[in-house]
Amino acid sequence: MFFTSIAARTDLGLVRQGNEDSALYHSTLIAVADGMGGAVGGEIASRIAIRTLATFTPLISNLRSDLDSQSETLQLALSNIDEAIASEIASRDELAGMGTTLTALAAAEESVVLLHIGDSRAYRFRHGNLSRLSHDHTVIQELLDQGRITEAEIADHPQRSVLTLALMGRGMSELATGEESSPAIHVYPAQRDDLYIIASDGLNAVLSDVEIAKIIASAPLDQAANNLIAATRDGGAPDNVTVILAKFAPLEKAVAEPLNQPISFLGAAHE
Numbered sequence: 001m002f003f004t005s006i007a008a009r010t011d012l013g014l015v016r017q018g019n020e021d022s023a024l025y026h027s028t029l030i031a032v033a034d035g036m037g038g039a040v041g042g043e044i045a046s047r048i049a050i051r052t053l054a055t056f057t058p059l060i061s062n063l064r065s066d067l068d069s070q071s072e073t074l075q076l077a078l079s080n081i082d083e084a085i086a087s088e089i090a091s092r093d094e095l096a097g098m099g100t101t102l103t104a105l106a107a108a109e110e111s112v113v114l115l116h117i118g119d120s121r122a123y124r125f126r127h128g129n130l131s132r133l134s135h136d137h138t139v140i141q142e143l144l145d146q147g148r149i150t151e152a153e154i155a156d157h158p159q160r161s162v163l164t165l166a167l168m169g170r171g172m173s174e175l176a177t178g179e180e181s182s183p184a185i186h187v188y189p190a191q192r193d194d195l196y197i198i199a200s201d202g203l204n205a206v207l208s209d210v211e212i213a214k215i216i217a218s219a220p221l222d223q224a225a226n227n228l229i230a231a232t233r234d235g236g237a238p239d240n241v242t243v244i245l246a247k248f249a250p251l252e253k254a255v256a257e258p259l260n261q262p263i264s265f266l267g268a269a270h271e
Helices: 038-054 057-062 067-091 139-145 209-217 221-234
Strands: 002-011 021-025 029-036 102-107 111-117 121-126 129-132 185-189 194-199 241-249 264-267
Touching: 002 021, 002 029, 002 102, 002 221, 002 264, 021 038, 021 241, 029 038, 029 057, 029 194, 029 241, 038 067, 038 102, 038 264, 057 067, 067 102, 067 111, 067 185, 102 121, 102 194, 111 121, 121 209, 129 209, 194 209, 209 221, 221 241
Parallel strands: none
Antiparallel strands: 002 241, 021 029, 021 264, 029 102, 102 111, 111 185, 121 129, 121 194, 194 241
């Protein structure tokens, strides 16, 4: 199976002057990175993440039938991204403190492999139901998990945007939680005609999961992507928002081999 139909959009929102989001999409890989560390630093960090990940796309495509190797390749990509960010910071003092989230889904034969660091999100829409596949690496999420706050308290919480995990060039030990050997990698069984969604937090900062599901269910893929962006703008769009919707299905016979298909880029990675 592959990501056979893809709708991807990015938008500055109504407050930001520049786009710190970067994204890519391909028949075997979709990814979103949300940079942090100021306008310049955020753009650079997310661009490094997406452009570095893109170099692994041929290998990820070739390993679709070997989940263990595909997962190991994504883990290697994560390490290379962190090293590239560290190298860029070392060469420019003004970039100290920059970093990025990264959420990506790789298509395998009957599964999707999630690579996730930070608070960009991955969802699956199946039979009319939206399920969140990613778990936010944020202070807010930790407080929710511990039962110390409620969902109703999130909007006004002073730490609502504070990350507990991000790619900042500090080495892979910074990304280990001790819970498992590769905490950033998760494998999910997939079904034909599943719809997968990845988005920067500019989407869920405005729209609830219920609202996202309603918009996705009410329109064809391309229009649904447009409607998600429009709904965030209607809600004030305080941040950049990037969203990718991708259907999981067999490739049509007329479609070229996946390895021959170009990788498309959005946001800072497109520049």
